[in-house]
Amino acid sequence: MVMLGTASEKALDEMLQYAHDTQHEKIIRGLAVGISLVMYGKEDAADALIEKLSADKDPILRYGGMYTIAMAYCGTGSNKAIRRLLHVAVSDVNDDVRRAAVTALGFILFRAYKQVPRIVQLLSESYNPHVRYGACLALGISCAGTGSLDAIELLEPMTKDNVDFVRQGAFIALAMILMQQNEVQNPKVAGVRTMYEEVIKKKNEDALAKFGAVLGQGIIDAGGRNVTISMQSRSGHSNMPAIVGVALFTQFWYWFPASHFLSLAFTPTAIIGVNADLNMPEIEFISNTKPSQFAYVPATKPPTANVVEKVATAVLSTTAKAQAKAKRAKGTETEAMDEDEKPEEKTEEAKDEAKAPAKPKKEPTFEKLGNLARVLPAQLKYISFDKEARYVPVKKDVTGGIVVLQDNRSGEPETLIPTTTATATATAVTADSKMEVEEEEAPLPEPFTYPFDRE
Template identity: 45%
Template sequence: MLVEHFNSHVRYGAAMALGIACAGTGYKEAISLLEPLLSAKENYVRQGAVIALSFIYVQQTDVGCPKVGEFRKQLTKMTTEKGEDSMAKFGAIIAQGILDVGGRNMTIALHNRSGTIDMGGVVGMMAFQQFWYWHSMVPFISLACKPTCLIALTKDLQMPKIEFKCNARASLFAYPPPLESKKKEEHEKVETAVLSITHKKKPAKKGEEKMEVDEEPKPAKEEEKKPVPDNEPPTHTIENPARVVRLQLKTLSMMENSRYKPVKSVTYGGIIMLLDRTPDQKAELVVQAVAGGTTLDPAAPEKQPHSTFEIDLKDY
């Protein structure tokens, strides 16, 4: 295998090629080939390994791909450790950005939804591969990023309020949990040790003195057990519009007795046009959220310019 080649440059190239070919799939075979490269002695090989693994782990969850959580922790460790090499640290920073690309609503793909090659994505990925020569080439990877969504529209380009059925558990495609800040460990107070000489110097107390007995050790605080989730249903519904990852598309279907009929299968994802079976009835549309930016609302009255006046520079 090229990932086990004696030449480190060949191993770097093989890692990047494997990551691009298996982007967003979570293939266990590809992950098992790339993981040994994380401990390579060459810093640029480790850099290529973390970037290639981020391609494969994009939009993967701990339920479907259990190793993605440990990989995120490893990236955080690489970026925060002072002794880590700068090249490997730079690769870890890029890998973190790829894992969370588009707010975790995008994936890496070099083809369109119809299966044809996307030349813009290919050129962007090729230019990104040259970041080792010029770091300004990194943003070109955005050309290879594709949104993962499902938006259903009517003939009037309106979004009707409908639901889709997903024949899989919701946790398989959920957002990864946010990073938790480290909690401060509570240290128990330790009593100050008293020397035996100090006891001898103290005057004898009246009455019987109690015999000193070692205090019973306090039981250690039991770790809070995480609540075990209830039995998750095998199916769930999603509303229009929705975030739909690539592996989730094949599990989608229309609800039974739905008012709308898709022009093409919803498994394609993206923008789907709908045919209304009961056009005489009023359709319930999705309420659009108010976004920032320019609006048509009346703004504050514009200030008028100053009136004309004469000025003589000789007075100054």
């Protein structure tokens, strides 16, 4: 990480030498991934090293060679790199190398994500489960946050795969693709969320598949549904921390805590308006589309407590006969009253009104949003600011994130959004710490000489 993207020859030589000298697999794997990070974004300059790693006898270093291709050519869509990866995906004798080669396709093609389902379609039907798993991750990485229906169609059959880790990859990839998607944007969302709940609740589900469902549940709701996975910045450049985070996230195959690296790829989806002093004023802007189009997915309802039904008590035959006789006697007395008080029959109009369904409320065609509001990347094209408002963006094209605002009424007092809020817990902690400081400290002990000679 320190030498990320430097292509330092000294660092590469030392790492390669150490990888050949040591016999510890974990050290070799760490060095292999480290080499790929050193060559981040170097494209053709990394070809010689890629050739060397791809021809190595050690499969772990060949595995590192596949990630070196992914890091060196990430986001370029290079045909040369794609051809090399596809060749290794079907020819290498080691399953780990083949899986890494297919996964690397997602890094190279994340700018042209619509091509990935077509490229990995045959690989997703491979006899080798490691290749199928790699196809899942390639789809998830390249199509993250897009809601691509073509990718979902390929992943849905793999959620029922016979191999547990293939199902794990499908669960994770579906979550990456469906981040911040609701049922209006993508009708598959509800089914996927229900599937996660069912898999997690199953007691006899395989541990690897259940782990994938748990990860998927966390990814699809990451950041309170206020973040997405974005490997390119708002200006279109490669997002280095996000790419590195996803690359290290894929190493959870060997070490589960590596899954936390995915947080590096999370990008907040909000419009944060700031004035000349970088303070956040209260503003309003309009989203010119129906509120339901980009609304939050409803929160999951907590399970209701099961009410234990009372068991019917046993009744003796003599008691039952006595009760029946009493009911018959009472029934004869109330028959006359029942005949006099017949309920009025409902008119046909009342019946029609009861049958008629409630009319749906007419949804507005726009929505007013305030500063710090969630605005999805697909929603940005519908955002507009009132030209006569006090605050307007300095740049015409709003790309989300931090937006610098121009104040058209600089002489008037501003209403700012407070940046810090004191919670009850924080206040209590501060008060306790002050009390500790105010208390008198115990005096230091007087100097003395320890009698070492005494036995």
